[in-house]
Amino acid sequence: MRAATSLKPDLNHQTMNGLVAFIVPGPDGYSKKQGEWTKTPGGIAAGGTRALIETLDLFIPSTPPLTTTVAAILNAQATQLDPGIVPGKYDAPFANLAFSQKAEVFRRLEALQGPEAGALSFLAGNLPGLVAFLVYAEPKVGYKLSRYSGVADGRREFKGYFHA
């Protein structure tokens, strides 16, 4: 029982899973919970959650870690949007939202006014692109999803010079 409990992702991890599934869904539980999922692997299978947490916490080293702050912001918005969202499948409110509700969270964050709006707008704006980057940078899943041939020192692509 104790081992099983320790394997359960914490609130931050659940929230980030919910975010990664929102940007690049797959066949995982978080994607199915939001109602938008695919048969092909998604961002969670690509290790996007761990990469996201590591990137955020290194981007602005702080106490508490930036991941905790981001998770708190997303979960606060989720609870405000749907006060009955917890209890649910996940402890993290954001991870329980439907796909369209997650989009609404981002709309609200981008629409905020006031002294903190700039920082929140920076965060909310950059999160989707950052997740997309991290997922598609991962060779096993990201390259497969985009049918990228992989890195190389050269390509057979030189076709000559342009003449009108």
Add this chain to the structure above:
Amino acid sequence: MRDVIVVGAGGGGAVVAKELAARGLDVLLLEAGPRWAHTEKQWSHYERKANNPASGYFRFGPSDLKKGPWRRDLPQYCYLWQTGGVGGSTVHFFGNCPRPPRGVFAGGSGDYDPHRFPFPYEELVPYFEWVEHTLPVQTAPMGTKEEVFLRGATRMGLRVQTGKDLEGEACRAQPNAILQPAGKAGKAKNPKYPAAKGCTFCGHCLEGCIEPRGAPRNLRAKRSTDTSYIPMALTANRWGNGRAVELVADAFVLRVDLLPVAGLRPLAGGVTWRSTKTGRQTTEEARVVVLAGGCVETPRLWFRSGLPNPNDRVGRGLTDHYPDFVIGRFSSYTGSTRGPGSNARADFPGYGSLEVMTLPPALQAYGLAFSASGIAGFYDNGRGTTAGADVTGRLVGKRLKRFIQDVDKLINVLVLTDDDVEPQNRVTLSHTSPADENGAIARVEVPYRARSARTVRNREFLAAKAVQLLRAAGAKEIARMDLAPVVFHLHSTMRTGADQTDSVVDPNGESWSVGRLFVADNSALANGVGGVNPTLTTQALATRTAEKIFVKYFGGEPWVGKESPVSSIDAAVTRAVKAAGL
């Protein structure tokens, strides 16, 4: 005492250092970031290693990647895409070197008053030629995506430009600071020097050029300054009759030290820097100081040093080309991940330019999920102008996966807007974020919803042209991102001008308010150079500034137009680079 201290070894500082070293001056070149001396081992083709904003070796930060990036205060949705280290942002640039339109210079036509360059275009042409030979700049070769782009451009009626000077709306192969392919380059998957020379079409310009493998440092395909001007600066005593530059990396300049002069403007007398590895501070004197830390760090250093700002122009007027991104999805192979960063372009003088762009999958996905127009299908932040595209806003979820399901069937068109110098776009010191180990951090304000009517008009015009081009080329679906500010072309925060009340440096690049202090990076540009890639103009201007310094403070004679430049790929330079063990 040094003759000259140059702060910043990027696109502009490396040029000043090399040119003055070639004249025999004692030049100290300080760089806050790392020096990549063994790039074949230190760099990688993997985007996650190079381009991660926190841990990537091209983030703006110290040598120790575990320490994360240096912070900036960014009070809006944006991404500031700069690199630290020797070579500056040229290490990840595309090498595109178009000349700017005449209109942005004194006596030109168009809506650029009062922010024109304080001299006519013709005065800078010899400096363009000097830089074009030194780098060198060559006509870009074609791959599949260039064929597709130029097919669309010519079908929409654009004529083909053949000369270097802009002559109205036209398309062409890029003039690139990238060596043309020879031998097995562009024809093999793992080519090595000397069987392959020049660009190998690997598709990894954004991760830094290490091709062809085994080539001497000055013969790498892409002519970022770490492969062109820096090797020449470090060997100026070997390939010519100059004096080798002393380069100190991991040296963050904390302040410019002044010499007070009774009754007159103060003079720059040296700088104090901090080792980012040991924390030790060092002060050194010089007869002339040149600032070239870029559009953010140069004004930051200015403010931190307490230098005069009598007209409140320091840091103001940031231009960024208000970039946009239009992507077409095709039913057949386009080779979008292959070849140099951009090998074909279309220019629309008075509006800006379009260029086809190579993107590997992660940066491709990033670009598809970065927009000021909200999330496609849900909200658009009151924007949502498609410019004729099928969709606008961030692509997320199934929509993103579907669009990028075959990255080599996309064509990316980058929109570079001829944007106005506007005072609200600015760099200051942050009063809300804590200082870092190098002092108060920079605050960069680029409110994307408050651009001038002309800037917005130009961007919409170009986005519509990009859509038109992609449709003409055969795209079956087009997304217009309406990018939030991805600030990678930064200019004009320390503008040169003829009017002392509306600029920071005079027409020679010297500060109006501090003598012997010059600016020689993108920040010295008078404007956004009409929406073309800025590096060539910055390097030509930096060459001119170096000449002005040599004439005014060292009693020398001008050399551009009188001597023949030595190319950075000249056999004498290669011998010098090898002999110096670079």
